[in-house]
Amino acid sequence: MNWIEAIVLGIFQGVAEFLPISSSGHLALLQHMFGITEGNLFFTEMLHFGTLISIVIVYFEDVKRIVIEFLSLLGNLLTGRKIGDLTDHQRLGLLIIAGSVPTAIIGITFEDFFESLYTSLIPIGIALLVTGFLLWFAEKKGTENKDIQKMSLVDSLIIGTFQGLAIIPGISRSGSTIVAGLLRGLKKPLTTEFSFLLALPATFGAFLMGIIKVFKGGDGVIVNTPLVVGVILSTGVGIVSIKALIKILNRNKLHYFSYYLWIVGAITIISQLI
Incomplete structure (x- = not known):
């Protein structure tokens, strides 16, 4: 992995992980262009770790309150204390846990099938179009009428299912969860917040599984300057991308990404057919 590859992949990971254009699809296209092989799996996993840090930084206060208030709820349950109405962050924490269940089931059950799609760019091009x-x-x-107190268990399960399907290369994780949230009637601020917070357990779980696979497969674990630069870039660009997507969604400009994806998807498919 040289400097140019590390910089390009780090920037693209930070952009594509959060903007609804599919980081997996774009990384696959870039790896194809650069001729990068599975021997760089560790580098790819570390880029995902960088974007994980991005979410924690942007939503640090919410993450902190969810953890504190959720632990308080557990404490009340274990000690038999009376539990009143759930706070916003307690509900948010419970809904994130619920939404993570279908994501995990889909990811574990269909992991081999989804990975087989990386062998050809045509399925990736089709997924970008979708x-x-x-x-x-x-x-x-989409309609907007639900805040966190009106968001239901069914809403979280459906959004979590959409996130699970985003394991398909070319299907955007942020895009699919935002789509599901909008179609379920969540208000836009809640849609973006839930989308990114729901990504935390999924991204962390995928990161751990990826690292385990690196060690089991005997792939090289090389920590060097290009790797550090790539992770820093994916983190920094990720923070900017999250804030940019929030503004874009609030201004009703989400469809602009559709035109980009249709162009890239069509070019990808045509390039493999001619």
């Missing part, structure tokens, strides 16, 4: 359509449809048809 992501573009979902973004366009959700922004045109």
Whole structure:
């Protein structure tokens, strides 16, 4: 892994992980362009770790309050104390746990199938087209009327299912969860917040599984300056991307990404057919 590859992949990971254009799809395209092989799996996993840090930084206060208030709720349950109405952050924590269940089931059950899709760029191109359509449809048809107190268990399970399907390379994780949130009637601020917070357990779990696979497979674990630069870039660019997506969604400009995805998807498919 040289400096140019580390810089390009770090920036693209930070952008594509949070903007609804699919980080897995774009990294696959870039790896194909650079001729990067599975021997760089450790580098890829560390880029994902960088974007994990991005979420924690942007939503640090919410993450802290969810942890504190959720532990307080558990303490009341274990000690038999009376539990009143759940706070916003307690509900948020419980819904994140619920939404993570279908994500984990889909990821573990269909892991081998999803990984097989990386062998060809055509399925990735098709998935990019699908992501573009979902973004366009959700922004045109979605309604906004639910805050965290009105958000239901069914809402979280559906959004978690969409996140699980985003394991398909070319399907955007942030895009799919935002689409599901909008179609379920969540208000836009809640949609973006839940989308990114729901990514924390999924991204951390995928990171751990990836690192275990690196060691079991005997792939090289090389910690060098390009790796550090790549992780720092993925983290910094990730923070900027999260804040940018929040503004874009609030301004009803989500469909702009559809045009980009349709162009990239079409080019990807055509390039493999000619």
